[in-house]
Amino acid sequence: MELIRSNINFDFVGLKKWAFVISGLTFFLSIVSLSTHGLNFGLDFAGGAVLQVRFPGPAPIASVRTALGEIGLAGAVIQEFGSPQEILIRIHQEQQPGGKDGESAKMSQKIMDAISPLAGKDQKVELRRVEYVGPQVGRELTVNGIWAVVYSWLAILVYVGIRFEFRFAVGAVLSLIHDVFIILGFFSFTQKEFSLVVVAALLTIIGYSINDTIVVFDRIRDEIKRMRNYPLEAVINEAVNRTLSRTIITSLTVVLVLVALLFYGGEVIHDFALALLLGVVVGTWSSIYVASPTVLVLENWQKRRQAVREAATP
Amino acid sequence: MRHFPLWKTIVSGVIVFFSVLYCLPTLMGGAPSWWPSWLPAKTVYRGLDLQGGLYLLLHVQTDKAVEQAAENLVDEIRLSLRKGKVRYQSIKRQGMDAVELNLPADAAKAEVLTLLKGDFRNAKVEETPDGAIRVRFDAKEVADLRRFAVDQSIQTIRSRIDQFGVAEPSLQKQGEERILLQLPGLDDPSRAKNLIGRTARLEFKMVDEKGDLAAALAGAIPPDDQILYEERAPGRGRQPGKRGKTAAAAAEDAGQKVVRTPLLVKKRASLTGELLTDARVNFDQYGEPLVSIVFNHQGARKFAQVTGEHVGERLAIVLDDKIYSAPVLREKIEGGRAQITGNFSMEEAHDLAIVLRAGALPAPVTILEERTVGPTLGSDAIHEGILSSVAGGLLVILFMGLYYKGMGWLANIAVVFNIFVLMAVLAGLQAALTVPGIAGVVLLIGIAVDANVLIIERIREELRLGKSPFAAIDQGYDKAFLTILDSHVTALATSLILFQFGTGPVRGFAVTLAIGLVASLFTSITLTRLMLYYLLRNRRVQKLSI
Numbered sequence: 001m002e003l004i005r006s007n008i009n010f011d012f013v014g015l016k017k018w019a020f021v022i023s024g025l026t027f028f029l030s031i032v033s034l035s036t037h038g039l040n041f042g043l044d045f046a047g048g049a050v051l052q053v054r055f056p057g058p059a060p061i062a063s064v065r066t067a068l069g070e071i072g073l074a075g076a077v078i079q080e081f082g083s084p085q086e087i088l089i090r091i092h093q094e095q096q097p098g099g100k101d102g103e104s105a106k107m108s109q110k111i112m113d114a115i116s117p118l119a120g121k122d123q124k125v126e127l128r129r130v131e132y133v134g135p136q137v138g139r140e141l142t143v144n145g146i147w148a149v150v151y152s153w154l155a156i157l158v159y160v161g162i163r164f165e166f167r168f169a170v171g172a173v174l175s176l177i178h179d180v181f182i183i184l185g186f187f188s189f190t191q192k193e194f195s196l197v198v199v200a201a202l203l204t205i206i207g208y209s210i211n212d213t214i215v216v217f218d219r220i221r222d223e224i225k226r227m228r229n230y231p232l233e234a235v236i237n238e239a240v241n242r243t244l245s246r247t248i249i250t251s252l253t254v255v256l257v258l259v260a261l262l263f264y265g266g267e268v269i270h271d272f273a274l275a276l277l278l279g280v281v282v283g284t285w286s287s288i289y290v291a292s293p294t295v296l297v298l299e300n301w302q303k304r305r306q307a308v309r310e311a312a313t314p
Numbered sequence: 315m316r317h318f319p320l321w322k323t324i325v326s327g328v329i330v331f332f333s334v335l336y337c338l339p340t341l342m343g344g345a346p347s348w349w350p351s352w353l354p355a356k357t358v359y360r361g362l363d364l365q366g367g368l369y370l371l372l373h374v375q376t377d378k379a380v381e382q383a384a385e386n387l388v389d390e391i392r393l394s395l396r397k398g399k400v401r402y403q404s405i406k407r408q409g410m411d412a413v414e415l416n417l418p419a420d421a422a423k424a425e426v427l428t429l430l431k432g433d434f435r436n437a438k439v440e441e442t443p444d445g446a447i448r449v450r451f452d453a454k455e456v457a458d459l460r461r462f463a464v465d466q467s468i469q470t471i472r473s474r475i476d477q478f479g480v481a482e483p484s485l486q487k488q489g490e491e492r493i494l495l496q497l498p499g500l501d502d503p504s505r506a507k508n509l510i511g512r513t514a515r516l517e518f519k520m521v522d523e524k525g526d527l528a529a530a531l532a533g534a535i536p537p538d539d540q541i542l543y544e545e546r547a548p549g550r551g552r553q554p555g556k557r558g559k560t561a562a563a564a565a566e567d568a569g570q571k572v573v574r575t576p577l578l579v580k581k582r583a584s585l586t587g588e589l590l591t592d593a594r595v596n597f598d599q600y601g602e603p604l605v606s607i608v609f610n611h612q613g614a615r616k617f618a619q620v621t622g623e624h625v626g627e628r629l630a631i632v633l634d635d636k637i638y639s640a641p642v643l644r645e646k647i648e649g650g651r652a653q654i655t656g657n658f659s660m661e662e663a664h665d666l667a668i669v670l671r672a673g674a675l676p677a678p679v680t681i682l683e684e685r686t687v688g689p690t691l692g693s694d695a696i697h698e699g700i701l702s703s704v705a706g707g708l709l710v711i712l713f714m715g716l717y718y719k720g721m722g723w724l725a726n727i728a729v730v731f732n733i734f735v736l737m738a739v740l741a742g743l744q745a746a747l748t749v750p751g752i753a754g755v756v757l758l759i760g761i762a763v764d765a766n767v768l769i770i771e772r773i774r775e776e777l778r779l780g781k782s783p784f785a786a787i788d789q790g791y792d793k794a795f796l797t798i799l800d801s802h803v804t805a806l807a808t809s810l811i812l813f814q815f816g817t818g819p820v821r822g823f824a825v826t827l828a829i830g831l832v833a834s835l836f837t838s839i840t841l842t843r844l845m846l847y848y849l850l851r852n853r854r855v856q857k858l859s860i
Binding site for chain 2: 001003006052054108109126127128129130131132133134136137140141144145147148151152155156159160163196197199200201203204206207208210211214215217218219222242243245246249250252253254256257258259260261263264265266269272276
């Protein structure tokens with residue numbers, strides 16, 4: 001069976017201007033959204049506390065709100081989580097009563113005491129999850145996460161620089177930056193919660209995208225040897241076309257896994273799968289339209305500089 | 315087709331055999347009873363987010379430990395001055411790590427300096443510009459004090475947990491003054507949390523019977539005294555036992571007013587919990603739980619001395635600056651036994667006995683980060699994780715089989731073995747599988763499938779060029795090899811960096827991915843080749859099933 005004809009010869013490079021407009025615009029909009037809306041940082045980064053509670057019947061959200069108001073937590077955000085029986089109670093850092101010894105421990109107990117009577121007689125409210133992140137740790141998680149990603153970019157720059165050429169390395173890293181910012185932009189635009197799970201998704205996307213980029217680069221390197229007398233545009237086109245079948249099939253299999261995660265994975269995995277689905281599309285796109293054109297642009301720029309230099313030295 | 319060397323076959327066979335062996339306990343959901351003891355029985359260790367439990371990041375306030383050491387230094391200097399027959403005007407702790415001493419104007423300062431320098435070699439003794447003498451711990455001593463406080467806290471917490479009874483607790487020092495604590499599978503996390511976070515400083519302080527309490531409450535506290543409160547619910551009798559709470563707290567919830575009685579007590583403790591040998595739960599004549607304590611030899615002597623000297627006065631039993639009771643001393647108490655009463659619930663008394671036996675924390679700890687996952691949530695996460703992974707995996711297998719036929723099925727076997735090897739290594743190393751780890755597995759499946767797709771597509775290309783099946787296979791593997799190696803090494807480098815610089819969840823992702831990538835190199839390149847070789851070597855293949 002073949003989904004992609006083996007002799008396909010699509011002019012990818014010819015469309016690079018359009019691709020540049022699309023990528024540039026999305027990237028730009030992402031930056032705009034990030035700088036105006038920011039990210040909806042979850043507990044992991046913003047600090048605060050989250051309680052996940054299950055009621056025996058449908059959760060009486062309004063009464064829970066009143067009960068929490070009575071113990072001085074009127075600012076708590078209460079939302080349904082997964083099923084009507086379950087709710088999530090979020091308390092932001094500012095509402096944390098002091099930073100004293102074991103304060104979070106007491107607070108979760110206090111909340112449970114306040115809402116337990118709402119379940120009705122002889123019924124139990126189940127505390128399924130408590131998370132508390134102090135302000136200091138939240139900041140550290142953010143900073144460490146950012147540095148881990150930046151260092152991984154540097155490592156890729158070095159490795160690809162050694163295995164291929166420097167311009168390939170620049171292309172690879174540029175495409176990764178492109179991917180990360182567009183995913184961040186998506187989370188900023190939709191104001192979906194940005195949690196550690198999303199960071200895991202980002203890392204997965206980086207891994208996937210770099211894998212995809214390397215495969216295309218590798219083929220370009222192969223084709224350069226074979227097509228010595230052709231311009232780089234033609235070589236890149238050939239490489240992308242020859243790997244197109246593999247690119248589509250691989251993306252398709254990953255998408256299959258992700259769709260399964262999306263539907264059966266439960267609440268936490270859901271956002272993860274969603275971010276990854278987007279990431280697969282963006283990552284595949286960027287290998288073809290960000291990484292490879294960068295190599296081309298750098299090559300042309302080098303040639304021009306060389307020409308200028310040769311013109312200058314008689 | 316190129317010959318496949320025997321040694322490679324043997325090595326591959328060994329790898330496959332052992333990974334299946336190490337996987338089996340996990341696949342069967344725990345080693346069954348007939349499983350021989352000499353076989354590996356470890357299952358993949360599930361992270362707290364998957365099995366439920368308590369994750370705590372604690373900060374040891376080592377500043378307080380240094381302060382405490384400085385307070386003790388005050389006593390030591392006093393002693394040393396008394397021995398040297400030096401009179402002094404005042405002595406007190408200054409800042410966190412120093413003691414300041416004021417001498418009368420006519421004192422022989424130089425001699426005192428020499429005396430103190432000789433006695434306190436771990437501190438810097440110097441004269442301040444305004445004529446006082448300052449004794450300050452040197453930097454190394456402060457660092458030692460801090461390190462000791464953290465190490466001691468870890469030991470104390472470990473002993474508390476052990477006595478509380480938790481299977482497989484994990485306690486690690488993190489950075490300079492942090493402790494990472496992971497307790498899997500707890501029924502009552504909040505009780506464990508109270509047990510761990512409590513400083514549990516037990517002190518016996520004399521009540522200042524001569525002091526004027528009313529004046530002290532108004533602000534005129536005598537210099538050697540302090541005000542502490544005794545909290546007591548009205549009426550005796552156990553409150554309907556709420557978990558992990560004092561009867562007083564339960565009474566407060568029930569709307570009853572808790573009586574807080576202020577008492578003026580001496581700042582200096584006559585006796586501390588350090589001199590205990592044992593603490594157990596007992597019952598008084600009304601059947602109320604109380605904690606009886608036994609002092610060691612030194613403690614017993616001191617206790618007898620204190621009680622003998624102060625007959626008729628009250629002795630306050632103070633735990634973490636709260637008075638539990640302040641009985642009047644009727645006679646000298648010999649034998650070194652005492653009781654702590656305080657309207658305890660049974661659990662409260664039990665936990666108090668534990669913390670007293672385990673000893674006090676050398677410094678207070680605060681909770682920086684807490685994650686509690688209830689056992690049902692953890693198992694839900696597992697079920698959903700397994701269900702979705704299996705569903706996704708089946709879809710991929712079906713697709714690969716349909717699209718690439720025979721070669722697709724070989725690739726499927728390779729990917730399944732890839733996951734086996736990963737599980738085997740995880741089980742063998744007892745590295746925890748977490749939710750981010752599952753993310754790593756998803757990426758791994760993607761990359762592993764991709765490696766196989768790369769090979770198969772290359773073989774297809776070679777076939778299209780008109781090569782024979784065997785030649786196409788050899789060429790396909792050769793050409794795909796570098797690509798696969800490059801993509802794997804890049805991803806591996808990334809995951810190692812993430813492991814090095816990331817924290818908790820990021821690390822879980824990195825570990826799973828790194829192990830899986832190494833496994834993928836083996837399964838996609840070597841294992842599929844081996845299977846192809848033994849399937850096809852004795853046949854005349856006209857057309858590959860691809």
